[in-house]
Amino acid sequence: xTGVSQDPRHKITKRGQNVTFRCDPISEHNRLYWYRxxxxxxxxxxxxxxxxxxxxKSRLLSxxxxxxxxxxxxxxxEIQRTEQxxxxxxxxxxxxxxxxxxxxxxxxxxxxxxxxx
Amino acid sequence: SQQGxxxxxxxxxxxxxxxxxxxxYKTSINNLQWYxxxxxxxxxxxxxxxxxxxxxHSGRLRVTLDTSKKSSSLLITASRxxxxxxxxxxxxxxxxxxxxxxxxxxxxxxxx
Numbered sequence: 001x002t003g004v005s006q007d008p009r010h011k012i013t014k015r016g017q018n019v020t021f022r023c024d025p026i027s028e029h030n031r032l033y034w035y036r037x038x039x040x041x042x043x044x045x046x047x048x049x050x051x052x053x054x055x056x057k058s059r060l061l062s063x064x065x066x067x068x069x070x071x072x073x074x075x076x077x078e079i080q081r082t083e084q085x086x087x088x089x090x091x092x093x094x095x096x097x098x099x100x101x102x103x104x105x106x107x108x109x110x111x112x113x114x115x116x117x
Numbered sequence: 118s119q120q121g122x123x124x125x126x127x128x129x130x131x132x133x134x135x136x137x138x139x140x141x142y143k144t145s146i147n148n149l150q151w152y153x154x155x156x157x158x159x160x161x162x163x164x165x166x167x168x169x170x171x172x173x174h175s176g177r178l179r180v181t182l183d184t185s186k187k188s189s190s191l192l193i194t195a196s197r198x199x200x201x202x203x204x205x206x207x208x209x210x211x212x213x214x215x216x217x218x219x220x221x222x223x224x225x226x227x228x229x
Contacts, residue, residue, distance in 0.1 A: 004159070031215060042205050042219035043160065056216055091159055097215075105150060106207075106217060108159035 002026070004109035006092050012115045013082055020078045021112045025094030032075050033106060034067055035091040043091055049075060082116045089113050123206060123223040131228050136193040138223040140206030141186075147209050149182055150217070151191050154203045163191075163204075168211070198229040 005024040013019050025032050030051050035043035046065070047057045051072040064082075069075040079086055090113075093106040124139045142149070148167045152160040166173045166182045166189070173180045179192040193200055203224045207217040 033216070035219075040222075042222045045216050045218055048216050050215070056214055093160075105162035105165055106152075106160070107162070108152075110157075110159045113157075 004092055004094055004107050006090075006109035006112050008112055009110065010113045010115075012117065015082060015084060015116055017082055018078065018080045019082060019114065020076050021090055021092075021114075023075045023077070023092030023094075023109060025074070025092070026096070026107055027073075029094035029096040029107070030072065031095045031097065031104070032069055033093040033095075034075070034077050035093065037089045037091055037111070038087075046077075079114075082114075084116045087114055087116045123204070123220045125223060126221070127224045127226070129226045129228065130196060132196060132198055134196055136196050136200070136225055136227070138191050138204055138225070140189045140191070140220050142189075142206070142208045142218075142220075143187065144208075145211035146184075147211050149180075149189050150207045151178075151180060151189075152205045152207060152219075154205065154222075156202075160205065193225075196225075196227045198227050201225060201227045 007022045033048040034046040037043045045058050046061050047067050049069040052069050064080045067077045089111040091111045093108045095104040095106050097104045122141050130136055146168055150165045151163045153163055154160045164175045164178055164180050166180050177194045182189045203222045205222045206220045209217055
C-alpha cells in the first residue's frame with residue numbers, strides 16, 4: 001500500500017492556460033474522488049468515480065472542468081481556461097468499499113496546489 | 118456546498134487538556150467520519166461511526182453521534198502538541214450516493 005499519489009504537488013499557471021492533474025489511487029480501490037479546498041475551508045466535493053464510471057459531478061463544477069478515469073485506475077482532472085478563482089488545493093481520495101459498501105474511509109493524497117496568476 | 122458545520126472554528130488549549138469539537142449536519146446519513154489535516158497536507162481518516170451507533174472509541178479519541186439532533190462530537194483526551202491540526206467531519210447521504218461532504222473544520226492548536 002503506497003498510498004494515494006498526486007502529481008504535480010504544485011502548479012503555477014497564467015490565467016487562460018489549461019492544466020491537468022493526475023491521481024494514482026491505492027491499487028484495488030474502486031472509488032476515486034476529487035475535492036477542491038481553499039484556505040481555511042473544508043474540502044469541497046467535485047466528482048467521484050466507481051471504476052471508470054463517473055457517477056456524480058458537483059453542480060459547482062463548470063464546463064471548464066473535466067475528469068476522467070479511463071481504465072478504472074488513475075484519474076486526471078483538467079481545468080481549461082484557468083481563472084484566478086481556480087487557485088486552490090485539489091485533493092484526490094480513493095476508497096475500497098469491501099464487504100460493507102456504505103462504510104469505507106477515504107484515503108487522501110497530499111494534493112496539488114494550483115496558483116493562477 | 119458544505120453539509121457539516123464544525124464548532125468551534127478555532128480552539129487553543131494547553132497540552133494535557135481535553136479538546137472537544139462538534140459537528141452538525143443537515144440530511145440523513147449512513148455514517149459520519151472524522152478526519153485530521155496538518156497544514157499543507159492531505160486529510161487522514163481518524164474514525165468512522167455508523168448511523169446506528171451512538172459512541173465509538175479509538176485510542177485517545179471518543180466520538181458520539183446523535184442522529185435526532187444531526188450532530189456529532191469528537192473528544193481528544195490528554196492532548197499533545199502533535200495533535201495541532203485542523204479537524205473535519207464528513208458525512209455521506211442516506212439517499213444512496215457515495216460522495217462525502219465535509220464540514221468547515223475546527224483548527225486546533227495545542228500549546229506545549
